[in-house]
Amino acid sequence: MVNMEEFSYNHHRKSKRKLSVENEEYSRSIKEELQSPKKKIKIEKKSPKTPKISLVKTEKVSKIKVKSLPKEEIKSSKSIKTFNVNYDLENNDLVKKNNKSKRNKTSTSNIVVSGSAWTASELLSEKLNIDVQIAQNLVELLENDNTIPFIARYRRDMVGEMTPEGLRHAKEVYETIKTLQAKAVTIIKTLSKSDKLTDYLERCIAGARSMDELELIYTPYKVGNKRSKAEAARQLGLEETAITILNGTDYVALEPLINENVDGLKDVADVELSIVHIVADIISKDLDILNFIRRMITQECYKIRIESSQSRTVKSKEISKNQNPDKKKPDKTKEKNQNKDKKKQDKTKEIDVNKYQHYFQFSNSIKNVKPHQILALNRGESQKVLSVKIVIPQWLIKQLEDFCWNHWMRNGYEYPLRKFVFEKSFKDSYSRLIFPFIARTIRSDLNRGAELAAIEVFATNLKSLLLQPPLRGFHILGIDPGFKNGCKIAVITSSGSVLDAEVLYLHLKSSYNVPPTKDENARKLKNILQKHSCEIIALGNGTACRETEIYLSQLIKSGWFRPLDVRYTIVSEQGASIYSCSPEATKEFPNLDPNLVSAVSLARRIQDPLSELVKVEPKHLGVGMYQHDVAEKLLSAILDEVVSECVSFVGVDLNTASLSVLKRIAGL
DNA sequence: GCACCGTCTTGGTCTGGTGA
């Protein structure tokens, strides 16, 4: 039997919604009233948009009025009892007791009323634990398309001196709230179209404070898939029988239902199977079960594991590699399968399978698994190298089964058929519906968390990169190294204008005995540096970087550049070539070869990193973890904000700033 | 702003292969 206390619902709003002891009896009776289909609830809405709803107790419990009231009044009034029942421990108890009186109903009637309706600013204030007024200001600012850097810099007083990081988090929460609102509207529309919407249900939907909660309320009302087994069984007219068996309201015999001319009703086994499909469907969509599962995932996350192994495709590829083709002649069926697998294997052909070696026998609890591991597993899975699965311990499955048993089987007539159908249905429901649902929920939760973590890492790295200290007041020579096409070099002034640009071959020749000082290219390099009094070299870190570095260090060691004191530094080339071919670069350097533009860009990257790096799209700067696996839209939105934030932080000289920098100024 | 279309994602189910 399930110990309900183990599953006390650790909800962040628990304190707000907890059912007070003095209200328990009252709430129970209200709940029974609400669940009774015969009695109607009178609803009075003062504001047509977002009514604040509370249930007002009158003399007779059967008369319940829903009234719109100011928040303070709701809090202070003793005569008015707010109806804040939800899925916590007390409530589960409540639901159990109510079940006795509602055995004949299907699970869809068992809806638990949520908190009162809310406005975006109220929910934002609640979720972020900030003042309602600040939340309201924030919502207004965001609604008016003010960017995070702008708010952080010029509207700080309105948002309680929030940091840019805090504002970004607040914006994310606000976006979620907006999505929640939109989803609630869609659900209400859908339900009203199918005539399933009641005032009560509408309030529940409007009061849902998270996607999970909304999903829980909506799930029992989702239209079944026409192709599903349960729907097919319902088409045979077996739903009523299935519900009677599940609730145990009567003895049922299957023989009278047999019809030899109809598929699914041909014999007792057929009828039984169809009933099992319906019961399995009811179990998987029951609100209390879904609620239990959600708590199970939250509270037992240390016990639920995510595991990965080599995919079958990779395994079979390895086996076929090791096997001697002459030794065994493949039979026809195997040949057919091999052809089928060949396509899949081709996909993994070019992927370095060994990259995923750490994940060939990977196992971790979903609580402890790291975001980068989730992203790696996802990538491995999408490349068909890994197969990832969620593992739920047997005892947890047993607990779920016990919960289901207590939910339906504790009451009603006991007879072997009922017991048999329930056991079979639970097995079917778990394997076909519940487990895939749990796995999907866990994976999507983990993915969401991992994506956010990856974006956060990206944003932090980008910020550090952009805020590197500049090296002002020097002439700088940039080198974009290369073998076949030579090293592209460019000298810039202290203000970034191009003085000289050409191609030299700055690496040791095949005959290593020839010192670089005897090389014509070394002489040319020396002349350029002396001509422009340039002592700093920015060397790109791409192809031929090491060879060019050796060449330069040998020249410096031998005192080749004297009397100049030449030094070099290695600069990241990420995005430089993309920028050099962009329309912006063509506009800036109309007469310069794009290859030489990248050398200019490298020199500018150490002279004024921020001004140069803002010209490149943040995602091309290569400072992110699994950046190609996260939602591109969200990533670019956040990175754009980080860039604006950095530009605002450093400040801009309007007379000299490029268009790319001016575009990033907050508020412009 | 709206309708339309194609593409992608998600949820649910089925099918066929594998190994005990």
Added chain:
DNA sequence: TCACCAGACCAAGACGGTGC
């Protein structure tokens, strides 16, 4: 033969682009 598993398939909805 059966249970289990991976992958394929399908339907519905979401989303983005395009044209009016």
